Structures are given as structure tokens and as C-alpha cells.
Amino acid sequence: MLTLYDNMDSGNGYKARLLLHKLAVPYKRVELDIDRSETRTAQFLVKNANGRIPTLELGDGTCLPESNAIIHYLAEGSPYLPEDRLKHAQVLQWMFFEQYSHEPYVATPRYIVRHLGRGHARMRELPDRHQKGHAALAVMDGHLAKRRFFVDERLTIADIALYAYTHVAHEGDLDIGRYGNVRAWLERVAAEPRHIPITQG
Template sequence: MKVYGDEKSGNCYKIKLTLSLLNIDYHWHAIDLMAGETKTDQYLAKNPHGKLPIIELDDGRVLAESNAIIGYLAANSSLIPTDEFEKALMYQWLFFEQYSHEPCIAVARFIQLYQGMPAERLAEYESLHVTGAGVLTLLDNHLVDHRFMIGQQFTLADIALYAYTHVAHEGGFNLASYPNIQQWLANVEQQSGFIGMFD
């Protein structure tokens, strides 16, 4: 299996972390997002959307979208609940991550870390902090009585939300204000097979 990704990307890190937790062998192909390597003809032939990450299977099939990829990788594993309602809760958090969490936490990080805070995006950055604070507060409140997002079971929901939450400070968010998130991050990092973003 080949994984095409940028190691600084939380979406790409989800794939790396899931593969490590499941002890699945793969080949990492580094793609420099800022150098335009997702816009080359060679890459667009694999993913016409021109985004990261993608995986390429041994038979040549290609799968995009980080949460779809980790769902494929984790099929029939303990990372997906067997109870149908709890499985639906996992998907609920996966959708939340992509539609509510990532658009503010990850984008603020992109503006600060990747782009170096250009003046023309400052107002957007400040607006993202208002939205992002609400998202982090929601997570912190949820985690008051949850070890993981679905309760006691570590699932794909934790992997997806961990990816950008643990580096939220790189987008200007102060996680010291969210003690339950901090404990949850530690719980994730204690999982067998855990690997850091740059490990």
C-alpha cells in the first residue's frame, strides 16, 4: 500500500496513525503541498481533486478523503464499534470533525503555520478563533464524562479529532483552557501502536 501525504497535515496524519495502531505495512510518499505537488499531472491522474491524502492499493485502486480512508483501513477492527448505535455515534463525530472542527481549527493552523499569517487573512483568522473556541468548548464539555469520544472504546472518532486538536496551538488556540481535552489527548497517546505526527 502506498500513502501519499504531507507530514505536517493532520488529515494525512490520521492515515499514518491508523496504520500504526493497526500494524499495517505501507510505503509513505511525501508530497509537498506548498510546492504544488498535488497539482502535477502525475498526481491529478491519481486524484483529480488534487488534495491530500490518498492511498493506492496494490491493485492500483486509489482512495481519497481521510475519514473514508481510515474507515477502509479499520474495517473489522476494534477501532469501529460493533454496536450499531455506537457506530453511528462514531460517524457523527467523524462528520463533525470534517464539517465543524477541521474548517476552523485546521484552517487557522494553515494560515499561521503554512502561510505565516498573511495580512489579507487576518480577519478570517480572528473569526476562526471565535468559531474554534466554541468547537473546543463543545469537545471539552463532552469529555467531562467520556474517556474517549464514544465512551470507553477508542475509535476512529478519536483518531480523526486528535489529528488537528493536538496541534491546535499551532493555530493560536490555547489548550490549557480545556483540561478535559488535555486528558483525552493523553488517553489517545497511551494507546498501543500510537505514533506521533513526525515520528
């Protein structure tokens, strides 16, 4: 049995939850309170020295951190990860884009607003983060102008990785209204079989 160390509010955790549900893979979910530093205890740091969720524990006790590595592991051999060499690399291209050019600017504002609160000093980071978030959304919107999904015209883990925080960007005060192609893609992803919301375990 797989165990997912998770936090229900985390988009990174949601990537794993969503794919596990789509694949109908049974797993045990362990909720950690990131606001109480439950990912920084000695007990958890043995599982992931980087102190972050999600972390996937396999049946033999091996622990795999990093949301995008987890969904790559889960997706291998499924329709959500193309086997073709170039398409595989293109899926990873968008997943690295997500971690470097998207997550710090689309996800972190949401973390600041929801977990630190609107009275926190880090609220002053939002304008700069939003500016870079808009740059990421503009790149996505251009790519989706003539495509239904990011790679291979079907839902892959590239879409799952990018969907997780894009669909809740407004919760970090980032307005995606002007990105019509992104909004249509969000609807397509949510209409795919076995979709679950971020609030569902």
C-alpha cells in the first residue's frame, strides 16, 4: 500500500491525489499541518530531508519526494505519460517550467494569503510575484492557442502539474481573466474522466 504524506490545501499534494484517483490506485493519506511545521519534525525529515509534502512512501518504505517526480513515477506505463522520447521530454519541459517559472509566482501568493494571512509582511511580495505569474500565464496562453492540452493533444501529467495551482490562482489574488485559452483549458481538464477537486482526498 502506498502512503501519501500530504496537506489538503497543497496544490503540489493535489497533483498526486488527482492522479492516484484517476489511476484508481488505493493509498493511505497522512495529513501534515504545514502551518505547525509538521513537515520539519525529526520523524518526517527521515522520510524527506528537504522537509516538504507531498512525499510518497512505497510499500517497502522507500520515500519519494517532489510532486512532479511522484506523478512521473505513478504515471509510467499509463496514458498520462507518453512513451515517445520527444513527447516525454516535452511533458518534462512543462513540468520544469511549472516548478521554476510558475509555482513561485502563481502558488506562493496563494500560500501567503491563505497561510500567513493578509496582515503578514510577506504580502508586499505579491506585486512582483504576480508580474512574473502573468508572464508564465502568457506563455501558457500562447501555447494553448492551437492546442487542447500541453502535449500530444491529450491529458498528461504536464497538464496535471500546471492545473494544480493555475485553477486556484485567484486565491492568491492573481486574476487569470485575460487568458482565454488558459481558462478554456482549465475547463477541459476538469471535464476529463475521474476528475476530483483540490478539496477531495
